[in-house]
Amino acid sequence: MLLPLxxxxxxxxxxxxxxxxxxxxFADRKLYARFQNRMGPPWFQPLxxxxxxxxxxEVVPTEADRLLFTGAPAFALTxxxxxxxxxxxxxxxxLLSFNGDAVVVLYLLTLPTFTYFLGGWFSRSVYAMLxxxxxxxxxxxxxxxxxxxxxxxxxxxGTWSLxxxxxFFGAHPWxxxxxxxxxxxxxxxxxxxxxxxPFDIPEAETEIVAGSFTEYGGRFLAFFxxxxxIEMIVGASLLAAVFLPFGLQFGPVAGFALYLVKxxxxxxxxxxxxxxxxxxxxxxMISLCWKVFAPVAFLQVLVNLILKGVLFS
Amino acid sequence: MPDQDSVKIPVGPQxxxxxxxxxxxxxxxxxxxxxxxxxxxxxxxxxxxxxEGRTYTQDIYLVERICGICSHAHATCFIQAVEEVAGLExxxxxxxxxxxxxxxxxxxxxxxWLGVAGHEIGFDTLLMYSWRDREVVMDLLAEISGxxxxxxxxxxxxxxxxxxxxxxxxxxxxxxVLEERTQTYIxxxxxxxxxxxxxxxxxxVTHEDAVRLAIVGPTARASGVKxxxxxxxxxxxxxxxxxxxxxxxHCDVYGRTLVxxxxxxxxxxxxxxxxxxxxxxxxxxxxxxxxxxxxxxxRYEAPRGExxxxxxxxxTEKPERVKVRAPTLANLQAVSHMLQDGxxxxxxxVIAAIDPCFSCTDRSVTLNRLDTGGRDTSDWSALRKLGxxxxxxxxxxxxxxxxxxxxxxxxx
Numbered sequence: 086m087l088l089p090l091x092x093x094x095x096x097x098x099x100x101x102x103x104x105x106x107x108x109x110x111f112a113d114r115k116l117y118a119r120f121q122n123r124m125g126p127p128w129f130q131p132l133x134x135x136x137x138x139x140x141x142x143e144v145v146p147t148e149a150d151r152l153l154f155t156g157a158p159a160f161a162l163t164x165x166x167x168x169x170x171x172x173x174x175x176x177x178x179x180l181l182s183f184n185g186d187a188v189v190v191l192y193l194l195t196l197p198t199f200t201y202f203l204g205g206w207f208s209r210s211v212y213a214m215l216x217x218x219x220x221x222x223x224x225x226x227x228x229x230x231x232x233x234x235x236x237x238x239x240x241x242x243g244t245w246s247l248x249x250x251x252x253f254f255g256a257h258p259w260x261x262x263x264x265x266x267x268x269x270x271x272x273x274x275x276x277x278x279x280x281x282x283p284f285d286i287p288e289a290e291t292e293i294v295a296g297s298f299t300e301y302g303g304r305f306l307a308f309f310x311x312x313x314x315i316e317m318i319v320g321a322s323l324l325a326a327v328f329l330p331f332g333l334q335f336g337p338v339a340g341f342a343l344y345l346v347k348x349x350x351x352x353x354x355x356x357x358x359x360x361x362x363x364x365x366x367x368x369x370m371i372s373l374c375w376k377v378f379a380p381v382a383f384l385q386v387l388v389n390l391i392l393k394g395v396l397f398s
Numbered sequence: 399m400p401d402q403d404s405v406k407i408p409v410g411p412q413x414x415x416x417x418x419x420x421x422x423x424x425x426x427x428x429x430x431x432x433x434x435x436x437x438x439x440x441x442x443x444x445x446x447x448x449x450e451g452r453t454y455t456q457d458i459y460l461v462e463r464i465c466g467i468c469s470h471a472h473a474t475c476f477i478q479a480v481e482e483v484a485g486l487e488x489x490x491x492x493x494x495x496x497x498x499x500x501x502x503x504x505x506x507x508x509x510x511w512l513g514v515a516g517h518e519i520g521f522d523t524l525l526m527y528s529w530r531d532r533e534v535v536m537d538l539l540a541e542i543s544g545x546x547x548x549x550x551x552x553x554x555x556x557x558x559x560x561x562x563x564x565x566x567x568x569x570x571x572x573x574x575v576l577e578e579r580t581q582t583y584i585x586x587x588x589x590x591x592x593x594x595x596x597x598x599x600x601x602x603v604t605h606e607d608a609v610r611l612a613i614v615g616p617t618a619r620a621s622g623v624k625x626x627x628x629x630x631x632x633x634x635x636x637x638x639x640x641x642x643x644x645x646x647x648h649c650d651v652y653g654r655t656l657v658x659x660x661x662x663x664x665x666x667x668x669x670x671x672x673x674x675x676x677x678x679x680x681x682x683x684x685x686x687x688x689x690x691x692x693x694x695x696x697r698y699e700a701p702r703g704e705x706x707x708x709x710x711x712x713x714t715e716k717p718e719r720v721k722v723r724a725p726t727l728a729n730l731q732a733v734s735h736m737l738q739d740g741x742x743x744x745x746x747x748v749i750a751a752i753d754p755c756f757s758c759t760d761r762s763v764t765l766n767r768l769d770t771g772g773r774d775t776s777d778w779s780a781l782r783k784l785g786x787x788x789x790x791x792x793x794x795x796x797x798x799x800x801x802x803x804x805x806x807x808x809x810x
Contacts, residue, residue: 204604211407215426215742282520283592291415291518291746293407363592364520366743367429 092170097180099166105240107312112349115354120360126220132315138307146300148209157204157309158301161197167314168193172322173251173330175341178276182248187239190323191232192245197316198224198278201287204309205297216296219289219367220280226374227277227284234274236265236388238327249325251330258331263392267385268328272354272379273318279323282359317355321348323325355356401607403427407742410441415518415746418756422749423731426742434737434745436730441757449720454480455512456691457717458552461707463686464722465545467510469494470503471700472707472722472758474551478633479696480554480717484689490635490677495637498569498672499542501665505576506535507701508658508665511753512583515655518746524586531579538572538724543563556682563683566673577666584659589650597652601736601748604649611732615703615725617752619645620653641768648684651744651751658753688715700725702753724758787804 092098110131118125129289144156169188198220205217239245241260242253254261277284295301298309325347335343365373405426419440425433447462449457460472474496481488493774509532516524525703534544542565543549551557557734587593603613608621626643628636644660646653689711698705703725712718729752736748764775776784 121523122530123526137604211405215405216405220402234655284518289520289743291520292743294414360523362521362525363516363590364743365592366596366741368741369595 088263092180093166095168102166102169102315102318103311104264106318107135108353109285109321109348110314112352116353116356117360119148120357124249131342135307135311138310140166141303143303143305144211144300149300150207150209152239153203153207154300155305157200157207158305160311161200161204161307161312161314164193164196164200165281165312169315169319171247172319173248173339174322174325174326174344176271182246184249187235187247187250187327191235191320194226194278194316194320194323195224197312200312201297204253204301204305205299208297208298210301211292212294212299213297215293216287216299219293221298222367223277223280223286223370226371227274227378228381230374230378230382231274231278233379234264235323235327237267237385238264241385241389241393244391248392251326254330260392261328264328264385266381268324270382271324271328272302272351273358274374274378275351276355276358277374278320279317279355281355282366283362284370285364286370289364295398317321317352318348321351323382324351330370335369358373373378400601404432407747409745411611412542413648416756417514418685418754420754420756422737422745424737424742424745427527429742431737431740431742434734436734438730438756438760439762440760442760442762443757446720446722450717453687453715454554454717457720458554458723459550461720461722462548462550462552464724465700465755466769467507467709467755468503468702468705468758469548470499470551470701471705472498472724473550473699475696475698475700475705475707476633476709476720476722477554478698479694479707480711482553482694482696483692483709485611486685488553488556489680489683491560491679492681494672494676495557495561496552496679497540497639498561498669500634501668501672502535502539502542502569503549504665504701505662505669506532506539507753508662509535511658511701511750512655514750515651515747518750521593524583525554528583528649531576534579537568541568554685556680558682560681561676566676569669570673573666573669577663579664580659582663583605584663587655587659594652594743597655597747598648598650600651600740600744601751602650603732603736605647605807607732608649611735612728613703613732613752614728614751614781616644616654616657617702617703617729617732619643620657622647625704626703627697631697633698635672635675636676639668641668651747654751678700688713689717702726702755704727704742713764722758724755724761726752726755727761730754730759785804 094100102294111128114130115125115155145151168190170181171190186398202217202221205213205220208214238250238254242250243261244250244253262281279286288298298306301309322344407426409422409423409424410416411421421437421440423437424431424433443558445460449460452698458477458737461476462469464472473695478577491556509528513525513528513532516522516528539549540637541548542561543551543559551559565771603611603617603621605622613621613623614625620647624643624645627633629643641664644657647657691711691713693708693710696707698707700771705725706723708719708721710718710719733752733754734747736751737745740748786796
């Protein structure tokens with residue numbers, strides 16, 4: 086009884102994820118600042134921001150739907166934390182695993198976007214509503230390439246379990262090379278999910294103030310921000326598990342160190358991309374995702390199917 | 399949303415994309431803008447009226463504070479008009495120093511704009527880099543005049559500070575640095591794909607519309623209107639200097655970016671020529687305190703476009719009338735035209751692309767009713783009456799209280 090609780094709340098659950106999420110946010114902000122020739126924040130800045138927000142007064146707009154407005158941040162946080170439990174971190178097996186957990190993880194990672202939509206929509210502010218609509222529109226753009234790119238390796242390995250997947254690639258490490266393009270596509274789709282430049286359209290500050298989060302403040306905003314941080318870690322872990330599952334046989338300590346290297350590498354790449362480009366428009370993003378990323382992801386699936394037919398039949 | 403088809407969103411008077419108060423009411427259909435209306439009057443400061451109550455020398459410093467970015471432009475434009483009325487012949491060295499300040503100011507204004515434009519399209523890296531490089535010219539201005547903005551270089555009949563040989567050398571050295579950095583931005587504007595896609599075909603103003611709406615400055619020059627006061631009606635030392643008018647026919651925000659970046663290069667060329675040709679001699683002539691009766695209009699190509707000042711003197715030490723037409727006033731009319739049928743996402747950059755300076759341009763508007771002859775303004779006594787009636791409505795009568803108070807004071 087006690088062990089699952091500790092697993093859920095402390096390790097590898099909420100507390101561990103919060104710590105590593107804040108560290109990830111720091112790495113992202115610091116790298117972004119250095120790429121821009123700025124100093125960047127000190128290491129404790131994300132934590133300080135979180136504490137400050139937690140201590141602030143909570144304001145719920147009178148027009149807003151109180152239940153959904155206050156409930157959305159908690160939903161966002163719980164769904165990303167739940168998703169993490171199925172991702173293999175320090176070894177070839179995850180904490181929980183069954184055949185089909187890859188789909189569950191992707192589904193749980195979609196939930197936060199819906200909470201951003203619901204929270205924004207029920208804030209009843211024009212900026213928040215526009216932001217909410219945009220995050221939903223964007224969801225339909227990046228989600229398909231992301232699902233397709235994760236589908237490829239799953240087909241190759243012939244399993245729907247992330248733990249099985251890592252075991253398969255542990256046995257055939259060279260097969261990873263087949264999915265290099267898929268990795269790039271998944272990374273860019275992940276940036277759409279995390280609403281980072283160039284895909285920060287739903288919270289484009291100069292257009293719609295803060296998008297869905299315009300009316301949020303205090304501990305609700307803190308939950309949302311924390312869920313973004315954790316979503317980044319979980320997303321990076323998913324990509325690391327699907328596309329970079331090497332070195333997991335060296336035992337838990339080395340495996341964990343390697344895992345950290347992998348996710349911080351992904352965070353660094355995201356910081357680099359977002360400092361090098363301008364924000365795209367929502368119509369440009371949709372055409373980019375459907376006309377470029379989705380076909381490439383389909384090709385990736387095809388390559389995997391052919392490989393499977395030729396080599397593993 | 400109650401009305402799904404069209405949503406009205408207010409942008410301003412307070413909005414993250416605006417640095418000054420101005421109101422744009424935007425009607426949206428999905429992400430498309432169907433109409434936009436501009437409303438000004440949030441930051442009216444009464445500078446013109448204030449100038450009438452001050453002496454000419456005091457006015458220089460008042461007029462300089464019309465704009466925080468093109469402060470030298472307004473001060474020089476004003477002083478040119480005053481000097482024309484007073485019939486003052488400004489020494490050549492003073493004219494060259496004024497021209498030098500004008501071009502340094504243009505450099506810092508355009509670099510500032512580049513950063514703002516980057517921020518408006520979510521390209522913060524461009525903001526950080528261009529503002530870092532802008533510090534070079536800001537430091538230079540501070541070293542020459544003692545101030546980063548509001549240089550206070552002008553005085554009636556000349557300038558207040560001379561430039562040493564060492565300062566001139568420093569200017570040349572820093573301009574080399576700036577030119578090298580600007581080359582990077584030119585390459586960026588020509589190569590960075592997200593930048594080009596975000597700026598092209600956005601905020602389109604055709605050549606005909608540009609002429610019809612009488613827009614000025616880089617905004618007009620990007621629509622093929624080859625108009626630059628420095629060339630058309632040379633003032634200061636521009637008649638003696640060699641430079642090109644930068645223009646193109648892109649007609650969109652991308653074209654405006656290219657014009658501004660190109661003008662930076664022209665400014666460096668001008669600064670080098672000015673430093674080389676800097677004449678020796680006095681920097682000021684003695685100016686009379688009283689300016690004779692007469693009027694003058696002065697034109698000046700500020701970084702944002704043509705600035706026009708009108709001054710009428712009446713033989714005293716104060717002007718009778720001062721009139722300012724800041725370039726933003728000419729361009730602001732075109733903004734609602736540019737926003738029409740665009741995307742909401744392009745709204746910030748379209749507004750920013752005219753390089754707006756709302757406080758400079760702001761004025762109060764009085765409407766006279768044709769039918770009753772009434773006005774929609776309130777003077778002091780009307781406001782007082784309104785206040786008394788408002789509190790009476792709430793059941794508080796200060797008139798009675800005042801009477802009681804004065805009575806009780808009389809008794810004691």
